[in-house]
Amino acid sequence: xxxxxxxxxxxxxxxxxxxxxxxxxxxxxxxxxxxxxxxxxxxxxxxxxxxxxxxxxxxxxxxxxxxxxxxxxxxxxxxxxxxxxxxxxxxxxxxxxxxxxxxxxxxxxxxxxxxxxxxxxxxxxxxxxxxxxxxxxxxxxxxxxxxxxxxxxxxxxxxxxxxxxxxxxxxxxxxxxxxxxxxxxxxxxxxxxxxxxxxxxxxxxxxxxxxxxxxxxxxxxxxxxxxxxxxxxxxxxxxxxxxxxxxxxxxxxxxxxxxxxxxxxxxxxxxxxxxxxxxxxx
Numbered sequence: 001x002x003x004x005x006x007x008x009x010x011x012x013x014x015x016x017x018x019x020x021x022x023x024x025x026x027x028x029x030x031x032x033x034x035x036x037x038x039x040x041x042x043x044x045x046x047x048x049x050x051x052x053x054x055x056x057x058x059x060x061x062x063x064x065x066x067x068x069x070x071x072x073x074x075x076x077x078x079x080x081x082x083x084x085x086x087x088x089x090x091x092x093x094x095x096x097x098x099x100x101x102x103x104x105x106x107x108x109x110x111x112x113x114x115x116x117x118x119x120x121x122x123x124x125x126x127x128x129x130x131x132x133x134x135x136x137x138x139x140x141x142x143x144x145x146x147x148x149x150x151x152x153x154x155x156x157x158x159x160x161x162x163x164x165x166x167x168x169x170x171x172x173x174x175x176x177x178x179x180x181x182x183x184x185x186x187x188x189x190x191x192x193x194x195x196x197x198x199x200x201x202x203x204x205x206x207x208x209x210x211x212x213x214x215x216x217x218x219x220x221x222x223x224x225x226x227x228x229x230x231x232x233x234x235x236x237x238x239x240x241x242x243x244x245x246x247x248x249x250x251x252x253x254x255x256x257x258x259x260x261x262x263x264x265x266x267x268x269x270x271x272x273x274x275x276x277x278x279x280x281x282x
């Protein structure tokens with residue numbers, strides 16, 4: 001595991017943002033049913049879950065003269081298995097015009113329900129969190145500790161992110177297979193004893209990565225999501241971590257800024273969604 005990052009300069013944080021995302025792909029690759037393909041040029045993963053978040057490419061360092069052939073080969077790898085996929089480009093992606101090349105190979109970049117075209121890489125100093133944000137007094141947050149808790153967490157995430165039962169079932173199996181990992185942790189938020197929110201923490205790249213922040217529709221706009229993020233960040237701080245990071249859709253940036261996050265960089269997100277172009281998560 002990488003040394004804990006204490007330098008919050010862009011030169012240190014931006015590579016850590018990319019490294020944490022790569023650790024997420026490697027984490028998925030630990031599942032018995034997943035496949036991980038990693039070379040110095042490319043990092044791709046495939047879980048078989050029919051949603052682009054769970055199959056994709058998170059790192060590409062390609063020579064310009066070879067890029068188009070490698071894109072074609074890589075996309076064909078996913079197409080042969082019939083799963084939707086996402087290709088994420090970041091600050092270190094090479095060549096610099098890879099996003100445009102991906103579009104010429106049939107991938108799309110546009111906002112759709114549950115799928116964004118661009119994410120903002122954000123980070124926060126865990127010693128400078130705004131921990132006074134309002135949240136419902138009836139909110140309690142509990143860690144996931146066993147397979148039953150994992151199923152409950154996934155049931156809440158299914159509603160919060162509006163995914164199909166097939167996707168939800170695949171996620172339950174995936175995350176249950178990773179419960180023993182000390183680097184990946186989950187929490188469920190309860191409002192008046194009813195489960196309403198989720199959040200995950202991935203320790204990797206020297207930083208604490210926040211993922212799967214979701215609240216069911218009827219419990220939104222009460223400060224629950226921010227409270228979930230703070231719970232995970234406080235847990236990371238207690239383990240000695242100094243920097244928290246996440247990739248935020250533009251519409252969520254305001255919430256994270258109130259916690260103390262700052263934008264450091266941008267990530268492009270390109271999708272292949274299926275034969276008819278319809279989101280597989282619908």
